[in-house]
Amino acid sequence: MRLRALAVAGVLLLLVGCGQGSGGSTGADSATLTVFAASSLRDTFTTIGEHFEATHPGTTVRFNFAGSSDLAQQIVQGAPADVFAAASDTTMKTVADAGRTATAPALFAKNALRIAVAPGNPKGIASFADLARPDLKVVVCAEGVPCGDAELKIEAVTGIDVQPVSEEPDVKSTLSKVQSGDADAGLVYVTDVAAAMGTVEGVAFPEAEQAVTDYPIAVVQDSGQAALAQEFVALVTGPAGQTVLQEAGFLAP
Amino acid sequence: MTDPWLSARVLVRRPAFTLDVEFTAEHGEVVAVIGPNGAGKSTLLGVLAGLLVPDGGEIRLGDRVVTAPGLHVPPHRRGVGLLAQQAMLFPHLTALANVAFGPRAHGVPRAAAEARARELLAAVDAADLAHRRPARMSGGQQQRVALARALAPRPELLLLDEPLAALDVDAAPAMRSLLRRLVRAERQTALLVTHDALDALVLADRVVVLTDGRIVEQGPTREVLARPRSAFTARIAGLDLVPGVALADGLRTADGTTVAGRLDGVAVGEPAVAVFPPAAVSVFAQEPKGSPRNVFPVRLAAIEPRGDVVRLRASAVPGGPGWVDGLAADVTPAAVADLGLEPGMVLWFAVKAAETAVYPAR
Amino acid sequence: MTTDRPAPRVRRSDDHARGVALPGLLWVPAAAAFALIALPVVGLVLRADWARLPDLLLSESALTALRLSLETAAISTVLCILLGGPLAAVLARGRKRWLRWIRPLVLLPLVLPPVVGGLALLLLLGRMGLLGRVLDTWFGITVPFTTAAVVLAQTFVALPFLVVSLEGALRTAGDRYEAVAATLGASPWLAFRRVTVPLVLPGLASGTVLAFARCMGEFGATIAFAGSLEGVTRTLPLLVYLERETDTDAAIALSLLIVVVAVLVIAIARPRGADGLR
Numbered sequence: 087m088r089l090r091a092l093a094v095a096g097v098l099l100l101l102v103g104c105g106q107g108s109g110g111s112t113g114a115d116s117a118t119l120t121v122f123a124a125s126s127l128r129d130t131f132t133t134i135g136e137h138f139e140a141t142h143p144g145t146t147v148r149f150n151f152a153g154s155s156d157l158a159q160q161i162v163q164g165a166p167a168d169v170f171a172a173a174s175d176t177t178m179k180t181v182a183d184a185g186r187t188a189t190a191p192a193l194f195a196k197n198a199l200r201i202a203v204a205p206g207n208p209k210g211i212a213s214f215a216d217l218a219r220p221d222l223k224v225v226v227c228a229e230g231v232p233c234g235d236a237e238l239k240i241e242a243v244t245g246i247d248v249q250p251v252s253e254e255p256d257v258k259s260t261l262s263k264v265q266s267g268d269a270d271a272g273l274v275y276v277t278d279v280a281a282a283m284g285t286v287e288g289v290a291f292p293e294a295e296q297a298v299t300d301y302p303i304a305v306v307q308d309s310g311q312a313a314l315a316q317e318f319v320a321l322v323t324g325p326a327g328q329t330v331l332q333e334a335g336f337l338a339p
Numbered sequence: 340m341t342d343p344w345l346s347a348r349v350l351v352r353r354p355a356f357t358l359d360v361e362f363t364a365e366h367g368e369v370v371a372v373i374g375p376n377g378a379g380k381s382t383l384l385g386v387l388a389g390l391l392v393p394d395g396g397e398i399r400l401g402d403r404v405v406t407a408p409g410l411h412v413p414p415h416r417r418g419v420g421l422l423a424q425q426a427m428l429f430p431h432l433t434a435l436a437n438v439a440f441g442p443r444a445h446g447v448p449r450a451a452a453e454a455r456a457r458e459l460l461a462a463v464d465a466a467d468l469a470h471r472r473p474a475r476m477s478g479g480q481q482q483r484v485a486l487a488r489a490l491a492p493r494p495e496l497l498l499l500d501e502p503l504a505a506l507d508v509d510a511a512p513a514m515r516s517l518l519r520r521l522v523r524a525e526r527q528t529a530l531l532v533t534h535d536a537l538d539a540l541v542l543a544d545r546v547v548v549l550t551d552g553r554i555v556e557q558g559p560t561r562e563v564l565a566r567p568r569s570a571f572t573a574r575i576a577g578l579d580l581v582p583g584v585a586l587a588d589g590l591r592t593a594d595g596t597t598v599a600g601r602l603d604g605v606a607v608g609e610p611a612v613a614v615f616p617p618a619a620v621s622v623f624a625q626e627p628k629g630s631p632r633n634v635f636p637v638r639l640a641a642i643e644p645r646g647d648v649v650r651l652r653a654s655a656v657p658g659g660p661g662w663v664d665g666l667a668a669d670v671t672p673a674a675v676a677d678l679g680l681e682p683g684m685v686l687w688f689a690v691k692a693a694e695t696a697v698y699p700a701r
Numbered sequence: 702m703t704t705d706r707p708a709p710r711v712r713r714s715d716d717h718a719r720g721v722a723l724p725g726l727l728w729v730p731a732a733a734a735f736a737l738i739a740l741p742v743v744g745l746v747l748r749a750d751w752a753r754l755p756d757l758l759l760s761e762s763a764l765t766a767l768r769l770s771l772e773t774a775a776i777s778t779v780l781c782i783l784l785g786g787p788l789a790a791v792l793a794r795g796r797k798r799w800l801r802w803i804r805p806l807v808l809l810p811l812v813l814p815p816v817v818g819g820l821a822l823l824l825l826l827g828r829m830g831l832l833g834r835v836l837d838t839w840f841g842i843t844v845p846f847t848t849a850a851v852v853l854a855q856t857f858v859a860l861p862f863l864v865v866s867l868e869g870a871l872r873t874a875g876d877r878y879e880a881v882a883a884t885l886g887a888s889p890w891l892a893f894r895r896v897t898v899p900l901v902l903p904g905l906a907s908g909t910v911l912a913f914a915r916c917m918g919e920f921g922a923t924i925a926f927a928g929s930l931e932g933v934t935r936t937l938p939l940l941v942y943l944e945r946e947t948d949t950d951a952a953i954a955l956s957l958l959i960v961v962v963a964v965l966v967i968a969i970a971r972p973r974g975a976d977g978l979r
Contacts, residue, residue: 155945155946155947156946159949223846225928228943230943230946230947230948231943231946250930251845251846251928251930252846252927252928252930252934253928253929253930253931253935253943254924254928255924255929255942255943259924263845263928266823266827266828266829267829268823268828268845269846388880389883390880390883390884413883413889414883415882415883415884415885415886415887415888415889415892416886417884419884420884420885421880421881421884423881427877427878427881429878429881429882429896429900430900431900440882440885440887440895444882444885444886444887444888444891488885489884491885492885492886498884
């Protein structure tokens with residue numbers, strides 16, 4: 087009995103799984119706009135999306151938040167996205183090189199690194215140079231990941247050699263090691279610190295300006311909603327979008 | 340009189356069954372335990388080996404108490420060996436290593452243990468199997484090696500749990516004579532569970548009959564098998580038995596029928612059994628007239644060929660005596676053909692009073 | 702076709718099984734199942750950049766990750782045997798009633814997402830964890846970010862594989878041989894060593910292979926509990942995940958390496974392992 091139910095569920099799952107993807111955004115009244123955006127944009131873009139829906143009655147904005155390079159690969163492989171907002175120029179370039187962008191990428195925000203420490207900063211970390219202290223457990227993003235590349239750039243510029251205990255595959259993973267208390271400090275984005283306020287504290291350092299991450303946005307090629315997509319990009323780059331982004335700690339482009 | 344070497348009082352309570360027995364054995368004696376399936380024989384052996392903890396009782400081996408309330412000597416410190424229906428040789432070890440296992444477990448150095456193992460393998464006619472694994476031996480060979488293995492640590496008491504039951508007819512006689520040579524002749528104290536009167540006669544000094552968890556008969560093997568007092572023992576011994584109360588010239592059964600016979604050591608009015616061999620039973624298709632014999636109607640339940648005779652197994656006919664159920668009569672194959680015998684026929688069994696012994700039921 | 706000589710009498714063993722018919726219908730889902738397993742691997746092989754493969758596999762980071770993976774998986778597997786073997790024996794043979802409540806718990810790592818396992822390990826042995834706090838303040842030992850953490854994470858996820866297959870073998874074997882050993886004078890410990898262990902060796906072998914393979918493939922619990930640092934905690938699966946971000950070819954090459962190691966392990970152990978559960 088239970089087995090049969092399972093089998094039926096399995097078949098249904100297959101059918102649904104195969105059917106998906108063909109269900110595009112059609113219909114003039116009830117349009118759906120699909121936005122692929124870097125994880126660090128989750129809070130701000132959700133707010134901007136609500137704003138967009140309010141000014142475009144009948145339109146639904148659907149988000150796919152993930153690591154920029156994951157998203158870039160999905161789009162290159164043909165994922166049905168209308169807008170792509172990346173956390174690095176290189177990932178946007180991947181998509182553009184594959185001929186999957188319909189418009190020239192527009193820079194809409196910048197993000198800088200910040201040191202995340204435990205609330206109250208018990209280890210007294212005050213500068214980037216402090217991260218080289220041998221008594222500290224420091225986590226960073228791995229090379230190849232945007233936040234990791236930015237950190238290496240700062241190391242190169244300052245000549246400070248940070249010996250991390252772990253090089254994490256993404257910035258959220260880096261932040262979580264500080265939040266759990268297993269690492270004393272982690273190099274994450276200003277916006278990550280802002281979003282995690284209460285569980286971590288941020289330590290700003292001037293060298294962060296040496297490696298600022300660019301956030302480009304573009305309409306995806308073959309979007310069924312090119313006009314709407316263009317309007318969404320305009321909202322993000324316009325004053326309303328910029329206010330939301332900068333309140334969350336992003337720098338103006 | 341000195342105490343017996345082995346004394347055992349064992350009480351095991353299970354939801355559907357109670358084992359409550361008390362028996363003794365002398366040093367060097369082989370005691371056969373017989374009884375129908377489910378009588379508690381294997382449970383009894385399990386308790387003696389220490390593999391089961393009884394609910395009560397006491398077991399003494401020589402001057403050692405191995406089981407008593409609050410005392411349970413574990414199997415590996417009892418010195419009680421076991422040979423079961425299945426050889427249960429360790430499949431990953433050669434015959435030699437199997438036999439040497441016991442001595443090694445007792446701390447005997449390897450060379451000495453293997454010497455002992457070789458000696459025993461030779462004694463069970465399995466010297467040439469020393470380096471073989473069980474998978475490459477026949478059932479009979481395995482059981483011979485298993486006997487050697489059980490004897491190797493020199494157990495004070497050896498338990499034999501139907502050691503011949505799983506062997507085919509060709510292997511059983513060889514194993515039986517081995518047991519006679521290595522157990523009975525060597526004065527190895529042993530308890531033998533069997534279904535077979537022949538095994539008991541050949542191997543055992545005494546017999547204990549277990550039925551429904553109780554001992555119903557015990558005594559020297561020949562005596563018990565020659566003069567069974569329970570239906571089960573009679574059947575094992577190949578005799579017909581009718582229970583009742585002794586009369587001056589025979590026995591009255593529970594339903595009032597009279598069976599004529601010779602009284603032997605029983606007083607009139609005492610519980611008694613009338614016993615006769617199946618060969619003494621004559622079979623008729625019609626009720627024989629004017630005969631001085633015991634004659635009773637039966638329904639033919641089964642026809643069992645047994646060598647050069649045919650055993651007829653009886654069941655009760657409606658309205659006839661009920662105690663005929665299970666009685667046997669041995670006739671010639673020619674008689675089966677002459678009488679046109681078929682199961683279900685109504686026949687008449689007749690037996691002379693002179694062939695019928697009546698003796699006490701207890 | 703005619704031949705001078707009669708067909709040889711000796712037949713291959715699979716011919717003897719002809720008597721029992723397999724329902725033809727089973728072939729369809731069976732083929733689908735096999736395709737589901739095999740085709741992605743085929744895709745991996747086809748997509749691989751064979752010209753760059755040697756360079757990609759012989760890169761310093763790949764070799765370091767491979768060595769770390771093999772070392773940690775080997776240590777974890779030994780731990781699985783030393784700890785999981787006795788656990789399987791207790792579960793299979795122990796007579797305590799409460800043991801039946803333990804068995805489902807042992808299976809937990811099998812059904813939990815490995816990331817959850819890693820989080821749980823962090824909550825126990827992390828610097829702020831129940832036990833980790835004690836270790837840190839009393840002994841100055843911190844477990845996360847060490848190779849030991851990788852081993853712990855792998856052991857955590859692989860233990861059930863060994864316990865389950867070994868427990869099955871122990872139950873199938875029963876305890877009758879141990880009873881015989883006891884009547885021959887063998888103490889429980891001697892009977893366990895000389896009788897039980899040899900009898901369940903096939904089950905132990907297949908459990909060991911499964912555990913080792915699981916250790917080699919472990920990702921989620923490791924990234925959550927041990928972090929990722931070259932030569933210390935970055936095992937092959939972690940390197941694949943990382944390379945995927947930047948160099949897809951490298952990720953595919955490393956994935957192929959894992960496939961090869963897995964196939965080797967299965968091939969070496971299969972004759973006694975996978976078929977040997979009895």
